[in-house]
Amino acid sequence: MNPVSELIKNLADQHGRSRNNLLPILQGVVEQEKYLSEYSMVEIARELDLPAAEVYGTATFYSFLEHKKMGRYIIRICKTITCSMKGKNQVLLAIEDMLKINVGETTPDGIFSLLQTNCLGFCHKAPAMLINNEVYTDLTPEKVREILSIYLKKKKEGGSHDN
Amino acid sequence: MTTSYQLKRADFIFKYENDWEEILSKCISRTPQELINDLISSELKGRGGAGFPTGLKWKLTAEVAGATKYVICNADEGEPGTFKDREILSMVPYKVLTGMAVCGYVIGAKEGYIYLRGEYFFLQPELNKAICEFEYYCKAINLDFTIRIFMGSGAYICGEETALFESMEGKRGEPRNKPPFPSNSGYMGKPTVINNVETLAHTYTIFKYGAKRFYDLGVQYSRGSKLFSVSGDTPKPGIYELELGMSLSDFVEEFGDGDTKAVQVGGASGFLVPRKRFNETAIGFQGKLTGISLPTGGSMMLFNSSRSMFNVLDNYLEFFREESCGQCTPCRVGCQQLLKGIKAVKRGEKNAKYLDKLLRLTETMKLTAKCGLGQSVANSFSAIVENFREEMIY
Numbered sequence: 001m002n003p004v005s006e007l008i009k010n011l012a013d014q015h016g017r018s019r020n021n022l023l024p025i026l027q028g029v030v031e032q033e034k035y036l037s038e039y040s041m042v043e044i045a046r047e048l049d050l051p052a053a054e055v056y057g058t059a060t061f062y063s064f065l066e067h068k069k070m071g072r073y074i075i076r077i078c079k080t081i082t083c084s085m086k087g088k089n090q091v092l093l094a095i096e097d098m099l100k101i102n103v104g105e106t107t108p109d110g111i112f113s114l115l116q117t118n119c120l121g122f123c124h125k126a127p128a129m130l131i132n133n134e135v136y137t138d139l140t141p142e143k144v145r146e147i148l149s150i151y152l153k154k155k156k157e158g159g160s161h162d163n
Numbered sequence: 164m165t166t167s168y169q170l171k172r173a174d175f176i177f178k179y180e181n182d183w184e185e186i187l188s189k190c191i192s193r194t195p196q197e198l199i200n201d202l203i204s205s206e207l208k209g210r211g212g213a214g215f216p217t218g219l220k221w222k223l224t225a226e227v228a229g230a231t232k233y234v235i236c237n238a239d240e241g242e243p244g245t246f247k248d249r250e251i252l253s254m255v256p257y258k259v260l261t262g263m264a265v266c267g268y269v270i271g272a273k274e275g276y277i278y279l280r281g282e283y284f285f286l287q288p289e290l291n292k293a294i295c296e297f298e299y300y301c302k303a304i305n306l307d308f309t310i311r312i313f314m315g316s317g318a319y320i321c322g323e324e325t326a327l328f329e330s331m332e333g334k335r336g337e338p339r340n341k342p343p344f345p346s347n348s349g350y351m352g353k354p355t356v357i358n359n360v361e362t363l364a365h366t367y368t369i370f371k372y373g374a375k376r377f378y379d380l381g382v383q384y385s386r387g388s389k390l391f392s393v394s395g396d397t398p399k400p401g402i403y404e405l406e407l408g409m410s411l412s413d414f415v416e417e418f419g420d421g422d423t424k425a426v427q428v429g430g431a432s433g434f435l436v437p438r439k440r441f442n443e444t445a446i447g448f449q450g451k452l453t454g455i456s457l458p459t460g461g462s463m464m465l466f467n468s469s470r471s472m473f474n475v476l477d478n479y480l481e482f483f484r485e486e487s488c489g490q491c492t493p494c495r496v497g498c499q500q501l502l503k504g505i506k507a508v509k510r511g512e513k514n515a516k517y518l519d520k521l522l523r524l525t526e527t528m529k530l531t532a533k534c535g536l537g538q539s540v541a542n543s544f545s546a547i548v549e550n551f552r553e554e555m556i557y
Binding site: 018019020021022023024026027057058061062063064065079080081082084085117118119120121122123124125126130133134135 | 240241242243244245246249280281282283284285313314315316317318319330331332333334335336351392393394395396400401402427431464466470474475478479481482485486488
C-alpha cells in the first residue's frame with residue numbers, strides 16, 4: 001500500500017470518518033508530509049466518502065494546510081503590524097540572504113521553506129516567527145542567523161531519514 | 164469628558180489557586196439557577212471583544228431543550244495585538260477547564276472543546292496533561308464531562324463563533340447567518356455555549372470569591388477586570404490585568420513612551436484613537452457613560468509619532484484582504500479595493516477626493532458585510548483617513 005494511503009487510513013481509523021473529522025485528518029497528513037498533494041486529497045475524499053472538491057475546498061481555505069510541496073522546516077515570519085514596526089523586514093532580509101531564497105520559495109535541497117504569516121500573538125516580543133511549531137521571538141538579523149545555523153547543523157548531522 | 168479614572172491594577176486571572184477541585188465540587192453542589200444568578204449579578208461580559216453578558220448566554224442555552232449540547236472555549240486568538248489567551252492557557256489552565264465543566268453542568272452539556280489556533284500548537288502537550296488530570300477528577304466526583312482540543316489551521320476568521328463551528332464540522336471557516344444563535348443552534352446544530360478563554364477564567368473568580376467581588380471592580384456597564392495585551396511603541400509591552408473603565412489618557416500616561424500619537428484599541432478590527440481624543444475615551448463597554456467607551460478584546464497597540472499611519476492602515480488592509488473568508492462580496496471585494504485605493508492615492512494616481520469615495524465604501528461594508536470582519540474594517544479605516552489624511556496623501 002502506498003505510504004500516504006496508509007497514513008490516511010490510519011488517521012481515519014484514529015479520528016473517525018465523518019465530516020467533522022476532516023480537519024484533524026488533513027492536519028495529520030500535513031504534519032507528516034508537509035503538504036497536501038492532489039493524491040492525498042483524493043485519497044482522503046475516498047476514505048471519508050466525500051466529494052474530492054469538498055476536501056479541496058476545505059483544505060485550501062486554511063493557510064497552515066499547504067497544498068504545495070514544502071521544505072522540511074517551514075519558516076513563517078509574522079508580518080502583522082507590531083512585528084512589521086519592530087524590524088520584521090530586516091529579519092526577513094537576513095533569512096533570504098542566508099538561505100538564498102525569497103518569500104514563498106523552498107531551498108533546492110528541500111530543507112527550508114520561507115513564508116510570511118499573519119499575527120502570531122507575540123506582539124510584545126516582536127518580531128516573531130515559527131519554524132514548524134517552534135516559536136522564536138525578539139528576533140534580530142543576528143539572532144535569526146544563529147537560529148538558522150542550528151537548523152542547518154541538524155540537517156548536516158543527518159536527519160535525511162525524517163524527510 | 165469622562166471623569167478621570169485612575170488606572171487600577173487587579174490580580175485575579177494569574178493568581179495561583181490550587182483549589183480548583185474544591186471550587187468545582189462546590190459549584191456542582193449548587194443549582195444551575197444559582198450559578199447563573201451569580202454570573203448575571205456579577206455583570207460579567209464576554210472578554211473576546213463582543214461583550215455579550217455571560218450569565219445570559221448560559222441561561223439562554225440552559226433553557227433550550229436538547230439531549231446533546233456543547234461547551235466550546237474559543238482559543239482562536241488571532242486579533243492582531245492580542246496574546247493574553249495563550250498566557251492564560253499556559254499559566255492557569257485549570258481555571259478555564261473548571262469554567263467549562265461548570266458551564267457544562269449548568270446547561271446540560273457533557274462535551275467540551277477547546278478550539279486552539281494552529282499557531283499555538285506548542286501549547287498542546289501541557290494542556291492535554293492538564294485536561295487528563297481534570298477529567299480524572301470529574302470522573303471521581305461523578306461529573307460526566309470530557310474536554311478535547313480541536314486544532315485550528317491558521318484562519319483568523321475562525322475566531323468568529325459560527326465560522327469556528329463550521330471549521331470544527333470539517334468545512335471552510337465561513338461565518339453563518341445569525342439567527343439562529345449558538346444558544347439554539349451551534350456546533351453540529353446543537354445548543355452551544357461558546358466563551359472566550361478569559362471569560363471562562365473570570366467565571367472561576369466569580370464562583371470562588373462571589374459575584375460582588377467581581378462587580379465591585381470597574382465602572383457601571385463595565386464591571387470587573389480585564390487582561391490587556393500591550394504592544395507597539397511602549398517601554399513595557401506585556402499583559403496587564405486592569406479594571407475596566409479607565410480613560411485612555413491614563414492608560415497612555417502609564418504605558419506610552421511620551422510621544423504617543425495614536426492607540427489602536429481592540430486590534431485591527433477595533434478602533435484607532437488619535438491623541439486629541441485620549442481624554443474623552445474610556446475603555447469598557449457601551450453604556451451611558453459620558454464620552455466614548457470602547458469595547459476591546461484587550462489588544463492595545465501604541466503608535467508614536469515616528470510611525471506612518473499610512474503604513475499602519477496598509478498593514479491592516481493587507482491583513483483583512485488575506486483573512487476575509489471570501490464568502491460575501493462587500494468584504495471580499497471591499498478589502499481588495501480599499502487596499503488598492505489607498506496605494507493609488509499615495510502614488511498620486513488618484514486624487515485626495517478618492518479617499519472620500521473609499522470612506523463611503525467602508526460604510527457600505529459596514530451595512531452589508533455578513534460578519535464582524537467586513538463590518539469592522541470601517542472602524543480603523545475611517546479613523547485613520549479622517550485624522551491622518553495628510554499622511555495618506557503625501
